[in-house]
Amino acid sequence: MHSFFSAEHxxxxxxQYGYxxxxxxxxLESMGLPLPAETLLIGSALFCATTHKLSIAGVMIAGVTGAxxxxxxxxxxxxRLGLKLLQKHGPKIGLTSERLLLGRYVFFQYGxxxxxxxxxxxxxxxxxxxxAGANHMPWHTFLWYNALGGVCWAGxxxxxxxxxxxxxxKLSGPLAIVAGCCAVIVIGTSFLFLKKNEKRLTEEALKAAEQNEHLRIPSA
Structure with a gap:
């Protein structure tokens, strides 16, 4: 188990603090901080199973709610802040306004x-x-998939x-390797697809932005 959460700790x-x-x-991890939330959930579930000092239902509710x-x-x-930072510093790493629009379009379509x-x-x-926020994914869509993911993951x-x-x-190691490999394959395939079809997709994004105000990028 992660040293941050030794058995005694x-x-x-x-x-002391419970749920x-x-x-x-x-x-906090879901907000972007590098904390071992997954380790905590697994450790808390084992704590419930071995000591019965916490309710597994309470742990599940706390995990799902936090997520x-x-x-x-x-x-x-x-x-609030993501788009402004991307507009300001994006060109330094090749993220032009066209590519920023393309990113918003792809996230809007498949986010x-x-x-x-x-x-x-x-x-x-x-x-x-x-x-999702930086790319202005519609909040109601984000909320649905976020809640579904939170329930399936934490719960x-x-x-x-x-x-x-x-x-x-015994299972977590192999499962983590499989999940990591799948993630690399999906991300790599997506990158190659975007690279090959960047011009066509950018044209589609420009047309979509003319018809949908959610895709339009406000001036910095």
């Missing part, structure tokens, strides 16, 4: 599955809400760990 944390600690850590709230805060931060699947990949989990991980007990550690 975790037990002390949960006994609140779980919700806060998961929420959904954190992503919504991250979305708001990204929507839902990205938000949902991003829940299960550690790096994406920290930044997907910020990206699913917690319940499976509780039912499987220590067997989860």
């Amino acid at each position: 975790l037990s002390s944390l949960l006994l 609140g600690a779980i919700g806060v850590v998961v929420m 959904i709230m954190g992503d919504n805060f991250g979305y708001l931060i990204g929507r 839902g599955p990205v938000v949902f699947l991003g829940r299960f990949v550690a790096v994406l989990r920290m930044f997907v809400a910020l990206l 699913g991980y917690t319940l499976c760990t509780y039912l499987l007990g220590n067997e989860i550690f």
